[in-house]
Amino acid sequence: MGFLAPFVGLYLLFIIGPALYGLLMSFFDTSLVKPGLSSFAGFGNYAEALQSSDFWSSMWHTIWFTILTTPPLIVLGFVLALLADRVGRGRWFFRLAFFAPFILPSAVMALIWIWIYTPGLGILETALGKIGITSPNWLGDASWAMPSLGIATVWWTLGFNFILYLAGLQDIPTELYEASAIDGAGPWQQIRTITIPLLGRTTTLVAVLQVIASLKVFDQMYIMTAGGPNFSTRSVLEYIYDEGFTNFRVGYASALSMLFFLVVLAVSAVWFMIVRSQESVV
């Protein structure tokens, strides 16, 4: 039992304990600056959250961000890995190019992209101006801020999916391609009939990891737009952060955390069901 004690002890203290404490606080009007739980609120915090337009708009921003980033991250990750796998040569270089941004701290990524997006001076505006395209104020315009964060995020995290797909591609036996080539199948046919179907499980995994990661978005908004302009990029986590640590309403913030947890759990459950059905087919 001595072997389990260190892990289980820390696990109880810093994961399970806080989780239960958070659940408890979500039923109270707990304040950050007052000791104790304060007065009992019942489901008041939950009711308030579900009726709050701030909650729903932060939820929508998070989903909008997920919609903007997930498809390009999956499609580009797949296509580029496929190309790298076909080309064969120089794979280390492509891996370096696509994966290098992924290891940057979010703050470094954010600083670089704030500079790229700078109105009037940024390289993006200058480059687009040369080919006659007028740039919007990337981070300063409420309708462009989220897509701009999305572009920076795709650049930042694509490498992860690229590696997952590359690994998946290398598990496909070469004989399958050889056999189909003998049957006269061209590259495009091979991709459609062999590669895409056999990568089904990788795609499910990539999609779920991607959706969950996107739901947890915080860093980009916090550093690059501070949730603005006019709260147009405030994500759920940033809303929790604002309510808990700026407005000191930790009871309410705990209720928000629980609702957020339910959403993540639901996504995981859907994934589990898809994997189950894929396994029963294969």
Place this chain on the structure above:
Amino acid sequence: MATSTLDRPASVSKTGVTKHQVDTRTKLFNRICLGVLIAFSILWLLPLAWALDTALKPNAETTKSTWLIDNPTLDAFVRTLQDTDILRWYAASTITSALTALFVVVTASMAAFALSRMTFRWKNWVFWFVLIGIMIPGQVLIVPQFREFNSVGLLNTFWAVILPQVPTAVAVFIFKQFFDGLPRDLDEAATIDGASFWRVYRTIIMPVTRPAVAAVAIFTFVTTWNNLLWPLLVLTNPKLMTIPVGLATVQGSFGIRYADTMASAILGALPLVAVFLLFQRHIVQGIAGTGLKG
């Protein structure tokens, strides 16, 4: 044409089998593939190159938006090192990330050893109980964890950064899978000879567990290093901040000194770039491993 690389030991190319009909089509197709791939990788490297380019200019020349550097200088780097607490941030990030990685490897591997090699009551229950942890995103716990550390007076200490990140359920899972894959004969003989579990763990199991240790340690190190939200909450003293928190906090104060901003970004990225170049293989295999588990 596709030639074999280190990654693909089988030296058979994917497309070069039937040389007659398919060959020209395939050749052209592969050309296009290479072209697209090179275009995208250049596009992906451009922001990094631009950051470096900007950092090498004097502040006053950064507004011209040109790749040409008239008066290359390292002043921006020097100023960042002198005027910000970045050296302290390096120390804070290194200490917290290294200690977290160490504690995760030790506690998770010990727990996994117990779950894999020992028999005790409630063993399956304990395993499931630990697995629950994988489902709980750390971000959900920031509010109660903050109150917890506040109440014991540990805010603005490295312990506040380290401790909540140590109980990583995924690490237990990874180690358990690895141990389950090791042949029982390896340790059974020693156990029969009366060696204690501790001895078996230390001298027989752990020495052959290097790959799993490397994967878990590197991943924990990198995620701890890059973590922003939690350290941002618990570290408000600029002298104790980690690199991401420090950079996020001072970014506004650079104003229009773009060369300085980019120099601080590059300096902030350097240690991880070194880690990446040193352990590229481990990192890549670790990520690919997640794919195999799914």
